[in-house]
Amino acid sequence: MDFELILRVYPFFLEAAWVTIELSVLTTILGLICGALGAAARMSRSAILRAIGATYVSIFRGTPALIQLFIFYFGGPQIGIQLDAFEAGVIGLGVNIGAYMAETMRGAIQSVDKGQTEAARTLGMSRWETMRKVVLPQAMRMMIRPLGVNINALIKGTALVAAISVIELTYTAQRYIGSTYKPFEMFLLSGALYMIIIYVVGQGINWLDRKARIT
Amino acid sequence: MGLDFSVVPSYFGVLLQGMGWTIAITIGAGLLSFFGGIIFAVAALYGHWVIRLPMRGFAWLFMGTPLLLQLFLIYFGLIQIGIDLPAFVAGVIGLGLHFAVYNSELIQASILAVDKGQYEGARTLGLSRGQTLRRIIIPQAVRAVIPPMGNNMIALLKDSALVSVIGVMELTLAAQQAISRTYRPFEFYLAAAFCYYIINLALEAGLRRLERRIAASR
Numbered sequence: 001m002d003f004e005l006i007l008r009v010y011p012f013f014l015e016a017a018w019v020t021i022e023l024s025v026l027t028t029i030l031g032l033i034c035g036a037l038g039a040a041a042r043m044s045r046s047a048i049l050r051a052i053g054a055t056y057v058s059i060f061r062g063t064p065a066l067i068q069l070f071i072f073y074f075g076g077p078q079i080g081i082q083l084d085a086f087e088a089g090v091i092g093l094g095v096n097i098g099a100y101m102a103e104t105m106r107g108a109i110q111s112v113d114k115g116q117t118e119a120a121r122t123l124g125m126s127r128w129e130t131m132r133k134v135v136l137p138q139a140m141r142m143m144i145r146p147l148g149v150n151i152n153a154l155i156k157g158t159a160l161v162a163a164i165s166v167i168e169l170t171y172t173a174q175r176y177i178g179s180t181y182k183p184f185e186m187f188l189l190s191g192a193l194y195m196i197i198i199y200v201v202g203q204g205i206n207w208l209d210r211k212a213r214i215t
Numbered sequence: 216m217g218l219d220f221s222v223v224p225s226y227f228g229v230l231l232q233g234m235g236w237t238i239a240i241t242i243g244a245g246l247l248s249f250f251g252g253i254i255f256a257v258a259a260l261y262g263h264w265v266i267r268l269p270m271r272g273f274a275w276l277f278m279g280t281p282l283l284l285q286l287f288l289i290y291f292g293l294i295q296i297g298i299d300l301p302a303f304v305a306g307v308i309g310l311g312l313h314f315a316v317y318n319s320e321l322i323q324a325s326i327l328a329v330d331k332g333q334y335e336g337a338r339t340l341g342l343s344r345g346q347t348l349r350r351i352i353i354p355q356a357v358r359a360v361i362p363p364m365g366n367n368m369i370a371l372l373k374d375s376a377l378v379s380v381i382g383v384m385e386l387t388l389a390a391q392q393a394i395s396r397t398y399r400p401f402e403f404y405l406a407a408a409f410c411y412y413i414i415n416l417a418l419e420a421g422l423r424r425l426e427r428r429i430a431a432s433r
Binding site for chain 1: 276282284374377394399401405412415416
């Protein structure tokens with residue numbers, strides 16, 4: 001184990017870890033938006049919206065995220081969408097994880113007891129009111145943990161953008177493996193940073209989950 | 216530059232070959248992750264602490280870091296210690312080990328959930344500790360987690376695209392090869408996505424049948 005080397009290169013890895021964090025935050029936001037839209041479409045009363053939602057979820061969960069990323073980045077210019085690698089990374093990963101989050105959200109919403117909806121409707125609430133005031137507050141609490149699982153996968157998934165040369169943790173590790181021939185040291189250094197990020201996010205999710213349970 | 220899918224059919228053979236390799240990698244890594252998962256689970260639960268502790272550390276590290284990073288470690292790490300494996304083998308080992316760790320977690324929980332009476336009964340009948348595990352506990356435990364292990368297998372198929380990065384000639388790299396000759400990334404990545412989708416549907420259908428058969432045999 002070459003500790004001297006680790007001490008020499010770790011500032012570059014810290015900088016790269018910030019890019020990974022930025023990617024993770026932006027992807028989470030986009031993923032939640034796509035997920036909410038996807039879940040709403042899948043549970044909509046309109047058959048067309050339901051079909052669109054189902055197609056979105058099926059296609060993006062049924063093909064590799066790496067290919068989706070390549071289509072956004074390399075294929076985009078052909079249909080007039082010019083994105084830099086970071087933007088393509090956020091959009092590609094966000095739309096991908098959104099498909100998984102849509103299923104998580106739908107699962108949580110549908111696990112709310114049907115009697116709740118029936119009772120609210122009987123009391124004269126509209127469909128939308130029932131959803132907003134009765135079903136969603138309960139479903140939100142149930143989706144925190146499973147969404148945390150999605151976010152954990154998403155953080156590790158940001159490594160994929162190394163393949164389109166975004167200078168984040170995995171790309172940096174790969175570059176330093178190439179120039180130093182020390183794969184174990186570089187793996188441990190970048191791996192430790194990933195685990196710190198995942199640990200902190202995990203604690204945040206736990207805190208949210210506990211807080212949601214008390215109220 | 217517009218889209219022109221008419222170039223795709225002339226590379227049909229290249230894509231088909233890539234598809235074959237993707238299926239081969241998925242099967243190879245799938246088998247490794249299945250048997251590796253069982254071995255890891257048994258070692259983690261019943262092994263001597265000399266085995267158990269490094270095992271925990273290994274599982275912890277592999278579950279907390281990206282697969283792509285692990286593939287780089289295995290491919291370049293093995294070269295560094297003098298083992299120059301073909302990229303295909305390194306890819307299968309990397310994918311297989313990664314998912315073996317996830318399968319192991321499922322199997323461990325499942326082994327612990329097998330009724331204690333089964334263990335006591337088998338021991339009373341004169342089976343040794345190893346026999347009890349091998350013939351009584353593990354078959355039940357593994358069977359109970361076939362559905363979630365199937366989900367891991369589907370994830371494995373999609374993650375097999377990552378081994379293109381270390382130069383394994385599978386579907387993703389086949390598409391890239393076609394792109395480097397035609398400069399048509401959108402068309403060929405879409406074609407590759409379509410191929411993955413087809414394999415994915417076939418795998419899902421196969422897993423559903425397997426689950427039904429297991430449910431029926433209970």
